Amino acid sequence: MDFEAELAKFQPSLDIEQAEDAIYGNSTTDVTDLVQSILSEAKKKEKNKSVEWVEES
């Protein structure tokens, strides 16, 4: 075993003073958000397509 490499894997633990940063830095994006954003993107594209089509007609 490479002890030095193992030792390097250890990370400091967050103390109480860093709690606020940890809370704000926590990623709260979930699949639902992704789906929502994808759907809204899709809708936007569709809207753009329909606008273009209207122009063609």
Add this chain to the structure above:
Amino acid sequence: MNCPRCNAKVAFMKDRCDNCGQDLKTYRKVISLSNIYYNKGLEQAKVRDLSGAIRSLKQSLEFNKLNTNARNLLGLIYFEEGEIVSALSEWVISKNFQEKNNDADQYMNAIQSTPNKLDSYNQTIKKYNSALYSAQHGDGDMAIIQLKKVVSLNPKFVRAHQLLALLYMMSGKKDQRIRAKRLLTAIQKVDVTNTTTIRYLEELSDVHLKGEPIVKKAEEKPEPRKTLPRVDVDAYKTITPYKEEKPSVLPFINVIVGVVIGIALMGFLIIPHIQAKKTNQANSEFNKYSEEKATNSSNVSTIKNEKKQLEKELETLKKENDELKGGDSGTNLKDSYEALALAIRYFYDKKDYLKTAQSLKKVNVDSVENASLKKLYNTMKDDTYKQASTKLFEQGRDAYNGQGEYVGKKDYDKAIEILTQALEYDDTNVDAMYFLGRCYQQKSDEDKAKEYYNKIINDYSTSARAGEAKRRLRELGE
């Protein structure tokens, strides 16, 4: 289930939101997936697969960040592993998403209600960070000292245990490797599937702790199915704090406890019984002794009475015997009568007054009960004693002067003897007194001589001898 678009409450089985018309088919699948991962995480947590549970719960939250149960459980698992800040973070976020009816309140209150507790957790974390810094900068000994403190303060702090075990392993010493294995074995009970712990334990597979079964690989039979160890439903809440194994102390403590219980049993059950038995025995012996003493006392009093009676009888017999012997004079009755008979014969037949007096002297007059004999005794005594005294004086004077029977041989001692006898028959015989004085003067016993001269001068001053006595005293310097 809430509509992701307008946040209105919608029945879970509905495909479209009644409020905004949002298509909920996909959303429902996502929520279902989140719940599936939460359930998986919960199951894993129940069997203390905490690492697996963390992965599952994180996945659950990736599908649905609003899954409060998953977030709260994730916080609990972090807390169990000693990651306090991570746990608090999850609970704060959970509280942010669901303000009411949230278990996170309870958890946070439990930690924050006692400020010392939170401070203690924070100190533990700071010490861990400091120890990690020391270890990564080559000060392993300092790190070990700090980490020992950390693991004693929080026996479930997984990362601290792993780091301390790694530092022990790095030293390469056998005793340090044993300590590392102990630490890892203990912390594996908190998180059974922690890959770091398992890797380290594999590295220490050649180390065997006391009481640990040594399984030879050749004899190992492949288990048909590997299952995780069974753990109680609420096991992740109540874990026994880690303590260093002390295999050599427990048996001794057991033995000591056994001995103490034995002594206590002796003290409470057996000794009182023995004492009661001894007391009974002593009581019966005392009663027996009392009876014997009472019997002896009665015997003693009987013997005393008998003794008194016998003493009385002895006294009577002695008295009688004395009487027969003649009392204090030493003359018994028979001798007295014989002496009296002899005295009568000398007095009447031979008219020898001296011998009569000498015989009468041998008579014990008290033993003579006959009155006429007593009268005769007194008559003879009156008639003979004075004459006997005079006769004896004459003999004594001859002895003194060396005349008569003692011609040419003065014998003062003999004279003293005869003159003394003369005074016994008649103590008023002044002549005898005077010659006794003369005898003692001749023998140079002046004191005795003076005694007799003074007696004559004092008691018989009118006698003819008084003047002579005075003259003799003058000779003696008086």
